[in-house]
Amino acid sequence: MLTLRPHRARVAVGAALVLVLAACSGGSDEADEPDPSDPSTTAEAFAAGLPSGEVAGIAFVAPATAAGVAEELDAITAELGDLRPEVEVTTVDEADGDTARASLAVSWSLGPDVEPWIYGVDLHLRRVDDVWAVDWDPSVVEPSLTDGERLEVAHLRPARGEILGAGGVPIVTARPVRRIGIDRATVDPATASTSAVALAQLVGLDDPEGYRGRVDAAGPRAFVEAIVVRTDGSFPLDEAAVAAIPGAVALGDEIPLAPTTAFARPLLGTVGDATAELIEESDGALRPGDTTGLSGLQLAHEEQLRGQPGIEVVARAEGATGRVLVQRERVDGTPLATTLDVPAQTVAEDVLADVGPASAVVAIRPSSGEVLAAASGPGGEGYSTATVGQYAPGSTFKVVTALALLRAGIDLEAELDCPATIDVGGRSFKNYDDYPASRTGAISLRQAIASSCNTALIGSEGVVSQADLAAAAEALGLGRDPVLGVPSFTGSVPDEAEQVEHAASMIGQGRVLASPLAMATVAATIARGEVVTPTLVAGPDGAPDAGEPPAEPITPEEAEALRSLMRAVVTDGSATFLADVPGAEVGAKTGTAEYGEERPPRTHAWMIAVQGDLAVSVFVEDGAGGATTAGPILEEALRGLQPG
Structure with a gap:
C-alpha cells in the first residue's frame, strides 16, 4: 500500500x-x-x-x-x-x-x-x-x-474541506498565517544550529534544544518549521527580530483555521502531524509527516475533509524541464456542514471566558434538534466539557423525577412533605443551605420543583421505582444513542438501585450522570413536547436517524405540565432573577450536585432553561450553587442569544 x-x-x-x-x-x-x-x-x-x-x-x-x-x-x-x-x-x-x-x-x-x-x-x-x-x-x-x-x-496537495456553520457560514476555512522557521539553504550547518535555539526562544517554544535537533537533522536545503502563527495580531510576532536571526524566515501561507484560536476548539478539533497511533489505524492512508485531523470533528470526519492527493511522476534531465509520465488529479476535501451558529457560539464562549473551573454552555433549537452552540470554558483545558463531560446533574434532574411522579398519579398540586432533613436507609438527606424555611412542611409538587426541595422528592422514593425513573429519563432524551457526529455522552440513569442510591437518584445524585449536552436535550424535549435528537452534523439525507423512540414517549400533556413547573421556578422559585429577560417567557431549573470525597463536599453548579425555540444548559464544575454560580452565566447567555 x-x-x-x-x-x-x-x-x-x-x-x-x-x-x-x-x-x-x-x-x-x-x-x-x-x-x-x-x-x-x-x-x-x-x-x-x-x-x-x-x-x-x-x-x-x-x-x-x-x-x-x-x-x-x-x-x-x-x-x-x-x-x-x-x-x-x-x-x-x-x-x-x-x-x-x-x-x-x-x-x-x-x-x-x-x-x-x-x-x-x-x-x-x-x-x-x-x-x-x-x-x-x-x-x-x-x-x-x-x-x-x-x-x-x-x-x-488537495484543499482541505471547510467546516461550515448554520446557513453555510464558513467556520474553519483558509486563513492567512506566517510559517516561522530556519531555512537551511541560506546558512551553514553551525549557524543553522545556533539560530535554531535563538528562534525557538524568540517564539516561545518549550523545547529549544529539541528544535535545534530537528534543524541539525534536516537536509541541507530544508525549511524546518518552528511555529505557525496567525496574521491577525493574536500572536505577538516581531518579524524584524525573526529576520535578524541568520537563516530565520517568516513565510506567508494559508491554512484551514477557525475564526479564533479558541473558537469551539474542543468541538471542531485540531489538524496536525499524524500520530503513530493514527498512522497504524489508517491502513496505509497515513504515514509519518502527513497532516490529519487529530481530534473533534476534524478527526471524526477526516476522510471527507482530507480529500485525495494528486500525484505525478516526471522524468527530468539535469537542467531540463521535466516530462510528465503519469498524472492522477487531486480531489479536494468536501465541506462538512454543521448546525453551529457562529453568533450563538461566540456568545456562549464569551460568557465562559472568565470562568475558572471547567464549564460549558449548550444551546439547542428544540423544533429541529440543531445544536446552535456547544462551548467548553477555558478551565477544561481543551476537554469538550459540553459534549462528553459526565457529571451528576443534581436538581436539574428533578424535571425527570417530576415526570416519573406525574406518571405515578401525583398531580402538580398534590401535597408533599418537605422537612428540613429526611432519613432513608440510615442516610440523612437535607435541603441546600439557603433553602427558604417558608417552603418546608406541606407543599405542592409545583412548589417543591420551584424551590427545589430535596426532601420532598426523596420522600416520594417509594412512589416510583428506579426503573420508573430510568424510563422517565429516556422519555426526556437521557441515555439515548448519540448521533452527534463527534464523541458525545447523552447521560446514564441505572434502572436498578438499592434504597439509598434510589433516594439519591431522585435528586440527580448517586449513579445518575449527564453531560451539559444531555441536560440541554432534556430541556429541548420539554419545550418541544417530544423527544429531541440533538444534531450537529447532518447526514447525506438531512437530519440523522433518531433511532428507536423511547419505550414510553413523553405526551403533550406531560410536556405542558413540565413546562409549567419550569415556569414556576422563574415566577415563584429559585430562578426569579430570570423573570425580566426580554423575549418569550423563560422556564428554568436550578441544580447543585455534590461530588468527591471532601467534607464538606464540593459541588457542581447547573441550570437549564427554555425560552421560545431555545433550550440552554449551563454547567460549572465547581460552584457555590446553581442559582448563584450558573445563574448569572445563564442570564447573560439568554440575553445575548436574543433574536436579532
Whole structure:
C-alpha cells in the first residue's frame, strides 16, 4: 500500500511513498539450482532486483557492470524515496541461440484508492560465454527513459474541506498565517544550529534544544518549521527580530483555521502531524509527516475533509524541464456542514471566558434538534466539557423525577412533605443551605420543583421505582444513542438501585450522570413536547436517524405540565432573577450536585432553561450553587442569544 502526503502546491519530494516490493519467480522449485544457460533465470533475477537496485550477481553485457548498473539505478530513483514498482516477467522469447527478449510487467501503486501506473517494458538479453547477460538500458525502468534522466514524484496537495456553520457560514476555512522557521539553504550547518535555539526562544517554544535537533537533522536545503502563527495580531510576532536571526524566515501561507484560536476548539478539533497511533489505524492512508485531523470533528470526519492527493511522476534531465509520465488529479476535501451558529457560539464562549473551573454552555433549537452552540470554558483545558463531560446533574434532574411522579398519579398540586432533613436507609438527606424555611412542611409538587426541595422528592422514593425513573429519563432524551457526529455522552440513569442510591437518584445524585449536552436535550424535549435528537452534523439525507423512540414517549400533556413547573421556578422559585429577560417567557431549573470525597463536599453548579425555540444548559464544575454560580452565566447567555 502507498500513502501520499497532501500538499497544496506541486512539490517534488523523496521518501514520500511506501510500496510493497515484489517480483515473481515464475513458480520454479526453490530446491532447483538456477540455470545460467536459461534466459528465464536471468530475467527473473533482474526483475527481482530492479525495484531495489540490488543487481549484484547478475551478468550484464559489456561495457555495463553490475556495480555500474546499481549506481545508475540509484541515481534514477534517488528522488523516489521508498517508492518502488512491482515487476513481473510475463514472457521470455529466445530469438536465436544467443539473443532473447523478456517482457516485463511493471506496476506502481500510487496510493490508496488511486489507479496504479502500469506499463510493459522489454528486457533484452545476450548469451555471453554460456551465461545469459542483461543488455542494460534505462528504458528497462520506464520505456521512454533516456540516458541522464531521473524519475521524480510530485504531489498535488488537495484543499482541505471547510467546516461550515448554520446557513453555510464558513467556520474553519483558509486563513492567512506566517510559517516561522530556519531555512537551511541560506546558512551553514553551525549557524543553522545556533539560530535554531535563538528562534525557538524568540517564539516561545518549550523545547529549544529539541528544535535545534530537528534543524541539525534536516537536509541541507530544508525549511524546518518552528511555529505557525496567525496574521491577525493574536500572536505577538516581531518579524524584524525573526529576520535578524541568520537563516530565520517568516513565510506567508494559508491554512484551514477557525475564526479564533479558541473558537469551539474542543468541538471542531485540531489538524496536525499524524500520530503513530493514527498512522497504524489508517491502513496505509497515513504515514509519518502527513497532516490529519487529530481530534473533534476534524478527526471524526477526516476522510471527507482530507480529500485525495494528486500525484505525478516526471522524468527530468539535469537542467531540463521535466516530462510528465503519469498524472492522477487531486480531489479536494468536501465541506462538512454543521448546525453551529457562529453568533450563538461566540456568545456562549464569551460568557465562559472568565470562568475558572471547567464549564460549558449548550444551546439547542428544540423544533429541529440543531445544536446552535456547544462551548467548553477555558478551565477544561481543551476537554469538550459540553459534549462528553459526565457529571451528576443534581436538581436539574428533578424535571425527570417530576415526570416519573406525574406518571405515578401525583398531580402538580398534590401535597408533599418537605422537612428540613429526611432519613432513608440510615442516610440523612437535607435541603441546600439557603433553602427558604417558608417552603418546608406541606407543599405542592409545583412548589417543591420551584424551590427545589430535596426532601420532598426523596420522600416520594417509594412512589416510583428506579426503573420508573430510568424510563422517565429516556422519555426526556437521557441515555439515548448519540448521533452527534463527534464523541458525545447523552447521560446514564441505572434502572436498578438499592434504597439509598434510589433516594439519591431522585435528586440527580448517586449513579445518575449527564453531560451539559444531555441536560440541554432534556430541556429541548420539554419545550418541544417530544423527544429531541440533538444534531450537529447532518447526514447525506438531512437530519440523522433518531433511532428507536423511547419505550414510553413523553405526551403533550406531560410536556405542558413540565413546562409549567419550569415556569414556576422563574415566577415563584429559585430562578426569579430570570423573570425580566426580554423575549418569550423563560422556564428554568436550578441544580447543585455534590461530588468527591471532601467534607464538606464540593459541588457542581447547573441550570437549564427554555425560552421560545431555545433550550440552554449551563454547567460549572465547581460552584457555590446553581442559582448563584450558573445563574448569572445563564442570564447573560439568554440575553445575548436574543433574536436579532
